Amino acid sequence: MVYLQSARIHLEGRLLAYWDELSTEGEEAIMHETLEKTRPRRTKRKPRKKVLHRLIENDMILTASSDEYRKKVKRVYGGPKGALLAVSSMVSLHIPLGERLFKTRKFDLTGMNSVLDIGSGAGQIASHLLKYGDPNIQVTCTDLSSQMLRRARNRLKSTRPDFVAADLAHLPFADGSFDGVTCGYVLEHLPDPRPGLAEMARVLSKGGRMLLLATEDSFSGAWTSRLWYCRTFNRPELKKLCEELGLRWKQELWFTPVHKVMRAGGICVEIEKV
Ligand SMILES: C[S@@+](CC[C@H](N)C(=O)[O-])C[C@H]1O[C@@H](n2cnc3c(N)ncnc32)[C@H](O)[C@@H]1O
Numbered sequence: 001m002v003y004l005q006s007a008r009i010h011l012e013g014r015l016l017a018y019w020d021e022l023s024t025e026g027e028e029a030i031m032h033e034t035l036e037k038t039r040p041r042r043t044k045r046k047p048r049k050k051v052l053h054r055l056i057e058n059d060m061i062l063t064a065s066s067d068e069y070r071k072k073v074k075r076v077y078g079g080p081k082g083a084l085l086a087v088s089s090m091v092s093l094h095i096p097l098g099e100r101l102f103k104t105r106k107f108d109l110t111g112m113n114s115v116l117d118i119g120s121g122a123g124q125i126a127s128h129l130l131k132y133g134d135p136n137i138q139v140t141c142t143d144l145s146s147q148m149l150r151r152a153r154n155r156l157k158s159t160r161p162d163f164v165a166a167d168l169a170h171l172p173f174a175d176g177s178f179d180g181v182t183c184g185y186v187l188e189h190l191p192d193p194r195p196g197l198a199e200m201a202r203v204l205s206k207g208g209r210m211l212l213l214a215t216e217d218s219f220s221g222a223w224t225s226r227l228w229y230c231r232t233f234n235r236p237e238l239k240k241l242c243e244e245l246g247l248r249w250k251q252e253l254w255f256t257p258v259h260k261v262m263r264a265g266g267i268c269v270e271i272e273k274v
Pocket of ligand 1 (some may be wrong): 073074077089094118119120121122123124125142143144145148166167168169183184185186189190213
């Protein structure tokens with residue numbers, strides 16, 4: 001801030017010296033305009049992370065090159081931590097609480113023909129899709145880690161889904177291929193979520209719906225970041241970004257009424273492509 005102010009004073013000083021040399025009214029008008037343009041605009045201040053959250057969070061996603069980071073993600077999920085993903089999702093109640101969203105039709109699969117599950121992991125969400133979707137629903141599971149896809153295949157014990165290794169930021173599907181997308185705790189593995197959200201918007205048909213779960217900037221979110229080398233999201237910022245890409249937040253969901261009161265459980269939202 002101090003730096004910006006002194007830069008401004010310096011710049012205005014230079015411009016004022018130049019002003020003295022100007023004589024005609026037309027030039028004065030140009031000068032006024034130039035000064036106005038150099039004046040710093042008051043912009044809405046970006047929400048800042050709490051110091052404690054910043055201390056706990058792992059910042060590799062922001063500091064490593066994108067190649068290094070992708071390799072790290074593949075290694076983490078391909079290794080022992082990934083092997084325990086299904087168990088830890090059960091212990092953290094992610095599987096049973098996630099199932100409630102589908103069972104109670106808070107995220108209603110009725111009428112959906114083809115659903116893409118992005119970052120399927122151990123197939124936690126895909127299993128709900130197979131259980132609560134219409135009998136003819138076509139489920140496609142994707143993941144950056146082919147090892148995780150193998151685990152999902154073994155765990156789901158179903159021949160119905162297709163399994164495709166793919167990066168969320170470069171989905172190998174045609175525009176509008178799916179009328180539903182689910183994406184649970186994957187977007188936080190992109191340093192910049194915009195390309196991933198744009199890809200999800202692209203493959204979703206108009207009016208198609210998406211269930212997005214994401215790690216929020218909170219105390220527990222900071223620990224998730226530390227454990228899984230991911231980033232966290234500020235809710236209003238993520239919402240704004242989605243809406244810029246034509247992804248309207250239809251309803252914010254909560255796993256239970258207690259989660260809603262305590263604003264816990266992270267970002268869970270039903271999105272519609274407009
Ligand atoms: C925390 S797990 C989520 C599993 C499951 N979706 C759930 O809701 O529990 C994150 C998964 O996303 C995958 N992943 C990470 N970055 C990805 C990317 N850029 N594209 C696709 N998948 C990615 C990881 O390999 C991992 O299997």
